[in-house]
Amino acid sequence: MGRDGRLPTSGFKYERIADVIRRDMLDNLLPNDILPSERELADQFGVSRMTVRAAIATLVSQGRVYNIQGSGTYVGSKEVLTKSGALTSFTEDMVARGLRPSSRVICAQRVAATGMIAHRLAVEVGTACTHVRRLRLADEDPMALENVYFPAEVLPLEGVKLAESLYDQLAESGNEAFRSEQEISAIVLDDETAELLEVPEGAAALVVTRVSSTKRGRIIEYARTYYRADRYSFMTTVERESGER
Amino acid sequence: MGRDGRLPTSGFKYERIADVIRRDMLDNLLPNDILPSERELADQFGVSRMTVRAAIATLVSQGRVYNIQGSGTYVGSKEVLTKSGALTSFTEDMVARGLRPSSRVICAQRVAATGMIAHRLAVEVGTACTHVRRLRLADEDPMALENVYFPAEVLPLEGVKLAESLYDQLAESGNEAFRSEQEISAIVLDDETAELLEVPEGAAALVVTRVSSTKRGRIIEYARTYYRADRYSFMTTVERESGER
DNA sequence: AAGTGGTCTAGACCACACA
DNA sequence: GTGTGGTCTAGACCACTTA
Numbered sequence: 412m413g414r415d416g417r418l419p420t421s422g423f424k425y426e427r428i429a430d431v432i433r434r435d436m437l438d439n440l441l442p443n444d445i446l447p448s449e450r451e452l453a454d455q456f457g458v459s460r461m462t463v464r465a466a467i468a469t470l471v472s473q474g475r476v477y478n479i480q481g482s483g484t485y486v487g488s489k490e491v492l493t494k495s496g497a498l499t500s501f502t503e504d505m506v507a508r509g510l511r512p513s514s515r516v517i518c519a520q521r522v523a524a525t526g527m528i529a530h531r532l533a534v535e536v537g538t539a540c541t542h543v544r545r546l547r548l549a550d551e552d553p554m555a556l557e558n559v560y561f562p563a564e565v566l567p568l569e570g571v572k573l574a575e576s577l578y579d580q581l582a583e584s585g586n587e588a589f590r591s592e593q594e595i596s597a598i599v600l601d602d603e604t605a606e607l608l609e610v611p612e613g614a615a616a617l618v619v620t621r622v623s624s625t626k627r628g629r630i631i632e633y634a635r636t637y638y639r640a641d642r643y644s645f646m647t648t649v650e651r652e653s654g655e656r
Numbered sequence: 657m658g659r660d661g662r663l664p665t666s667g668f669k670y671e672r673i674a675d676v677i678r679r680d681m682l683d684n685l686l687p688n689d690i691l692p693s694e695r696e697l698a699d700q701f702g703v704s705r706m707t708v709r710a711a712i713a714t715l716v717s718q719g720r721v722y723n724i725q726g727s728g729t730y731v732g733s734k735e736v737l738t739k740s741g742a743l744t745s746f747t748e749d750m751v752a753r754g755l756r757p758s759s760r761v762i763c764a765q766r767v768a769a770t771g772m773i774a775h776r777l778a779v780e781v782g783t784a785c786t787h788v789r790r791l792r793l794a795d796e797d798p799m800a801l802e803n804v805y806f807p808a809e810v811l812p813l814e815g816v817k818l819a820e821s822l823y824d825q826l827a828e829s830g831n832e833a834f835r836s837e838q839e840i841s842a843i844v845l846d847d848e849t850a851e852l853l854e855v856p857e858g859a860a861a862l863v864v865t866r867v868s869s870t871k872r873g874r875i876i877e878y879a880r881t882y883y884r885a886d887r888y889s890f891m892t893t894v895e896r897e898s899g900e901r
Numbered sequence: 902a903a904g905t906g907g908t909c910t911a912g913a914c915c916a917c918a919c920a
Numbered sequence: 921g922t923g924t925g926g927t928c929t930a931g932a933c934c935a936c937t938t939a
Contacts, residue, residue, distance in 0.1 A: 423927065442873055448905060459929045464906085474835075477871055480906050481936030488873025590719070593892045597842035597860040597885035615842040615860045626722055628687055628733030640842035647838045647892050668908065693924060704910045709925085725925050726917030905937075915927075 425465035428456050432466060437475060442488040446476065449484070500578050501547050501555065510549035516573045517544040517556075517607075521563060528560050531622055531633040539563035541571060546607055547636075553608045554642055559634040581631055589626040595619050595645060600637065608639050615640040670710035673701050677711060682720060687733040691721065694729070719893075745823050746792050746800065755794035761818045762789040762801075762852075766808060773805050776867055776878040784808035786816060791852055792881075798853045799887055804879045826876055834871040840864050840890060845882065853884050860885040 453460040470476045505512035529536040547555040616637045623632040698705040715721045750757035774781045792800040861882045868877040
């Protein structure tokens, strides 16, 4: 009867089943090949159909398979597996590209929130905030100029280790970033910023304005970052609204 | 007992329940307020708990509520509801902003796929493709210069209504766009493009390179579009990988 | 007509939060 | 300890695709 259906020894059943399907089936099939039906899989693994459906749901959300009602479950195309829009930090980004990230702190101070910053952080004007301005480098090359603001209540200036990941430090203080809203635009760099980024005057840059919040919806960060357009671009994956099929 | 739990008369139960929760509960609660427990809701609506969970799952995916295991389901923050990363067309975008979109066709021709285009469309070099170059306008102002390529097999040049939505025409031919991978970068516009977009020479633009595919993973479009940076920006929402909490 | 995924039920046990 | 969301079961019916 082919696959024996033995499962790894940790996690929930549906996770282990998703792992087995990924390792033992998807690797041996081509895109658009059909998978066994949910009822067959339930039999093979000795679980209920709802559990198989939970396993398949995780694979669908990863773009590894897709469903067609009344027809079956099929292997997704390989191209899709280019990491969709997961929240990543500059540090993670660079490591993933095989570069060594670092920071050069330009200034770090306690400030009172002005109109724009207070608005974005959803705090009262005048609220104490921490402001950090850093040049982000990859293998010693400047890649981005970052301006980060967060409420001092979330992380006071005195508590910040400036050279290390701010996200990690926010998480340690119980404010783990869960979701970011980003606005991406483009500008021509002013001379001062161009010099910091070591690009010619008049060069283009990506401007990313980001507001990050915890799972509970608490806003923990407002950042405006200028990325060298010659070295950096953003990948995003968008999908059709849940709609019909 | 307050809410009576009457349901609208169409769609699946869990959709109707999600609608009722959205209209009758979320509108009357503040962010981080707690919702009734799943078991209570199941009683109120006279359905099983799994059905309530399906309803809540849709609200979670829309960012309207969030769960904390062992604690409860809570109202999400309002800020999040700024439309996450749903696939939208230029036309939809402009309509959503209250602008009247239009197109000016610059050229439309049948071409043989060269290396780059063949690679992005995942077809053989030399495959017949349709190439459309259009200036996209909003209320008569140029907003973007669009270069779209797709296999002639998907939509031949003769079949294209150039002034109308290409997405709609692709959908009509059975190739509905389901997912797009986009790369967003920035450049300084060359003089010719700047003139078309009616911006000064040396102005910055967003460059969006997009590959769209159907649910089945068939690539139906490769597009490279230059957006005026002074009029256009991209909003994206990113979330932490599914992980623990 | 047969088979598929989509929805739904009425239970159950678990891990976790919180008082 | 009580209540919560998370998982899981063993069925059922429906809407849809496919032949």
